[in-house]
Amino acid sequence: MSFDDAYQALTDHDDDARWAYGTGFADPLxxxxxxxxxxxxxxxxxxxCLMIADDALILSHRLQQWVTRAPELEDEMAIANIALDLLGQxxxxxxxxxxxxxxxxxxDDLAYLREAADFRHVRLAEVRDDxxxxxxxxxxxxxxxxLALLDRLSASRDPVLSAIAAxxxxxxTYHREYAxxxxxxLGDGTPLSRQRMQAGLDAVWPLIDELFEPHPIEQRLTGVAVDPASLRPEFDAVLAQVLAAATLDAPAPGSATRDAPASGSATRDAPVSGTATHEEAALGKTPGRDGRHGGELAEILSEMQGLARATPGGVW
Amino acid sequence: MSGEIKHEWPLFEVFVRAKRGLNHVHVGSLRAADHEMALHHARDLYTRRNEGVSIWVVKSDDVVASGPDDKDAFFGPSGDKAYRHPTYYAIPDSVPHI
Structure with a gap:
């Protein structure tokens, strides 16, 4: 709802509830x-659709776990808002x-009644936040x-995917700005905040390559899906800009592994035992997209699906 | 250096404009480290239900308020001066919000 004429807004008497709740909600589809x-x-x-749905669904669940744990009330709301946006997607x-x-x-069937091996999200979505x-x-x-993905997906030949992406x-855009x-x-803050921000970057860095690895399904869906490899230049440019402003260093390739002790990840479940190299080799290039997940997903699903599975078809 | 770290962020007052042509209205307050963060927090706390098109944030310390003790001297004298109201004018139908 927009008004080009200020008087039009003043004389709009039909929305008395405007101070409590906004109006003008629209169905994106x-x-x-x-x-x-x-x-x-x-x-x-x-x-x-499952791939990019599961990315949003699983990360949304991880973000929801921050509710009551965030350092400030205001940030708790911000994180919960982001979780809700992703859940909506x-x-x-x-x-x-x-x-x-x-x-x-x-x-609901797809969110609550699939097994772990049927989920298709990238591993970045499921890891625990230290x-x-x-x-x-x-x-x-x-x-x-x-954001780079959805931006291109808004030109998809599938009108529904295009509308969801738009x-x-x-x-x-707001999630990226917040982060x-x-x-x-944190990076340009105190020595402690800088150290912990750098540790966070080191911990997620090994999971980045998977994001840009094309999957055969994406390659077959020409004009409908987005080739993730095409997103890398934009991603690298944005990251470089943010890290420069934060006076942080991009971790060198291979400098950090998922079980680096600096990030306190000793409790993190490795999907396959063995050294990082063997582990990566055994997982293939698109482990998440192929349904190969760590023990952390079982933990997420037992929480997320527990109620729906305990009361099949339950409605409130 | 650690002595400079404040463990509680300062308070900000938040004003939201619901749509063009209306005034910004005070909706509440929040804590933030600086103005930029206050604006983001205001967006997250006070416009989640599609309430706004514009936000102002002001440090609460920068608001100068009249006190309850000033009530009589400030507001009492205007109580019996009805001639200051536009009561004796006919208001055209096309002028709303008065």
């Missing part, structure tokens, strides 16, 4: 045709996955990558 675009394989489209994408699949599964610095590093990497661009702001504050 209003009027968008849901039929599959011509020549697109339904199974491939469903699998692709996940719901729309899961619904689209269900439509494309054509087997009658809805968003502290606020780690959370911010992960959020900066995730939002920078996802809605998400506005949301994730970048805190990265600069």
């Amino acid at each position: 209003a009027g968008v045709p849901t039929t599959l675009p011509e020549g697109v394989d339904g199974a491939d489209l469903a699998a692709y 996940a719901r729309l994408l899961l619904t689209r996955a269900g439509e494309a699949e054509g087997a009658g599964r809805d968003e 502290d606020f610095g780690h959370l911010i590093a992960r959020l900066l990497v995730f939002a920078t990558w996802r 809605k998400g661009v506005k949301e994730v 970048a702001g805190w990265t600069v504050r």
Whole structure:
């Protein structure tokens, strides 16, 4: 709702509740045709929607775990808002996955009744946050990558994906701004805040390459999906700009592993035992997209799916 | 250096404008390290339900307020001066919000 004429706003007497709640909410998918675009394989489209839905769903759950744990009340709200934005994206994408699949599964079936091996998110979405610095590093990497992705996806041949992405661009722009702001504050702050911000970056750094590794499904969906490799230049440029402002160093390739002691990750479950190199080799280049996840996902799913599985079909 | 770290962020007052043509209205307060963070926090706390198109934040310390003791001297004298109100003018129908 916008007013070019100030008097039009003044004489609009129909929304007396405006001081308590805003008005003018819009359905992002209003009027968008849901039929599959011509020549697109339904199974491939469903699998692709699951990938980017699960990225949002699983990270949203991780962010929700910060509620009551955030360092300040105001930041707790900010993190919860970001979690809700991502949950909203996940719901729309899961619904689209269900439509494309054509087997009658809805968003709830896909969120609550899938096994761990059927989830398709990147590993960056599921790892545990050791502290606020780690959370911010992960959020900066995730939002920078996802904003570049959604920006291009808004030109998808699938009208539903395009509409969902266009809605998400506005949301994730703010997520990136929030994470970048805190990265600069912590990095260019006290010696302690700088150390913990750097430790957070070191911890998430090994998970970055996976984000840009094309999956066969993405390659088959020409014009519908986005080739993640094409996002790397924008990602690198944004990260370099933020890290420079934060006076932080980008970790050297291979300088940190997921079980680096500096980030206190001794409790983190390695997906496959063995050295980092063997572990990576065994996982392949797109482990998350292929359904290979760590023990941390089991922990997330037992919490996220527990109620739905305990009371099948329950409605309140 | 550690002596300079404040363990509680300063308080800010938040004003939100619901739409063009209306005034900014005080909606509440919050804590933040500086003005930029206050603006972000205000966005996260006070415009989640589509309430605003513009936000002002002001450090609470910068607000000078009248005290309860001043009430009679400040506001009492205008209580019996009805001629200061535009009561005796006919207000055209096309002028709202008065």
